[in-house]
Amino acid sequence: MDKLMEGRTSFVIAHRLSTIRNADIILVMDHGNIIEQGNHEALMAKGGFYAD
Numbered sequence: 001m002d003k004l005m006e007g008r009t010s011f012v013i014a015h016r017l018s019t020i021r022n023a024d025i026i027l028v029m030d031h032g033n034i035i036e037q038g039n040h041e042a043l044m045a046k047g048g049f050y051a052d
Helices: 040-046
Strands: 026-030 033-038
Touching (some): 026 040
16 A cells, blocks of 8 residues: 555545555544644654554
């Protein structure tokens, strides 16, 4: 999947972290609102909704 998205803007909706782990920017949504954004490492370090 990384090869298909290389050099392109892609929107991926996922429930599994392994699907989006390498994304440049991850938007975390809850009830239609963006509640967190960042890359995997930053979101995990923050310890918020994404990390749960």
